[in-house]
Amino acid sequence: MGCSPLGIFGRKNESHSEKSSEYIVNNTQSLKIDARLFINKRTGLLSQEYTIGPKIGAGSFGFVREATSINLKKKRAIKSIKKSEISQSLKERAEFVAEVNILIKTDHPNVVKLYEFYEDDRYYHLVTEFLTGGELLDFIIKRKWLCEPIAAHFMSQLLSGVAYCHSNNIVHRDLKPENLLLDKDTPEALLKIIDFGTSKIFDPTKRMTHKYGTVYYVAPEVLQGYYNEKCDIWSCGVILYLLLSGRPPFYAKSHEEILEKILKGHYSFEEPEWDEVSNDAKDLINQMLHRNYNFRISALDAQKHPWFLSQKCNGRRLSSQVRHKSALANLQNFRAECKFQQAVLTFIASQLLTKEESKRFIEAFKAIDTNGDGKLSKEELLQSYKNEINELSAIEEIEKIMKKADSNNSGYIDYTEFVIASAKSEMLLCNSNLEQAFKAFDTDGNGKISAEELKGILGNGLKANDEIWLKLIKEVDENGDGEIDIDEFKTMMMKLINQEI
Structure with a gap:
């Protein structure tokens, strides 16, 4: 990975580019938004954030427990690794760092999702999806x-x-x-x-x-x-x-x-x-x-x-085709007026959706991903839309979709970007999701989101003028107090639903 074994705990966020310190943001539209922004290293007691349940697995360096997030009310699995067991071995420390860094980089429905990771005096803790079906x-x-x-x-x-x-x-x-x-x-x-x-x-x-x-x-x-x-x-x-x-x-x-x-x-x-x-x-x-x-x-x-x-089962194929067509229609209708909206949608899609809600998108995603590499290219989208509309119109639609949905400007539609753009906004933007998302951005818990808080979440590792974060606030700040309250936050996000009506 090119970093020291403990490099991740003081890491710059690399989700913006391989060399994030060289990436310069000139305007709000050039901000790169993806799910990795919200996988953070936390300090403090795990018990303050999670209700810890029974052990569900154990290994030579630690154990896995069931847990429930106190704020989000979501079931998680927590893999705890004893520091004393790996601190004496550069190899084991490097393996742990590799696991964290790789899980941060991945965004695929068949790779376990990492939500966050903690460090306390005795353990490193990886908070991941909770899966009930066993091995x-x-x-x-x-x-x-x-x-x-x-x-x-x-x-x-x-x-x-x-x-x-x-x-x-x-x-x-x-x-x-x-x-x-x-x-x-x-x-x-x-x-x-x-x-x-x-x-x-x-x-x-x-x-x-x-x-x-x-x-x-x-x-x-x-x-x-x-x-x-x-x-x-x-x-x-x-x-x-x-x-x-x-x-x-x-x-x-x-x-x-x-x-x-x-x-x-x-x-x-x-x-x-x-x-x-x-x-x-x-x-x-x-x-x-x-x-x-x-x-x-x-x-x-x-x-x-x-x-x-x-x-392949004929019934499953028919179900996939129905979801495929629905996803294509939603992709065409997707609108996000500002980067802040994209960031909130990304948080909800990557951190809050249940497995049952996510499943409906997986078959459609894989139906479009014809080469099976886990991301959607312009060519794959063109092939899908050519079956629905003429080729010239399909090319025009794809260019629009890439501008709207490719929020990290990678040139592809990643899985979380696909979920955001192909879901009906009312499914993502239920009241509980909006309230949990607001809490995630309101990092100091004072009931307002400031430019400094946006910078801390969206700007880690970037060279950007502070005007960028102030501009994001101004786009939403209806009462002009320089911060975003919960009502302004919800109004910003509900505009997405109004556009679909």
């Missing part, structure tokens, strides 16, 4: 193995998250069913990749050498100490084999024997449970478990494999 491993154990449509449902989500990570030069390096959580214990569950402690931002021109992973799932080239991001694809291949058969492809009585089998790359489909499995499924496994990673399929290409097309 994918438990789901498999209960059912022994999965039918192909259910396996394809989970595998497509896993590959979508992996493709997004790889397209952003993130390699996980420890993919396994224990690190895949479900939002509920059903075959239709949403899957989330967790535990980025061994992850790394990689250089595509170089090979990695440090050996990470778990015995059954580790790629042969990792054992040899010379590998690239496709080590994750090998792990995905092992997971798919396990989903369809109930057993790993490389199995023996000792770890040494397992590693020897992995290095040889020999596995079979000769057991009876493979008799009913399609040749397409076996072919995808073969391509993911290619011993030579140079010839191993990529996450993007794996998502386009014929097996996934053959396993």
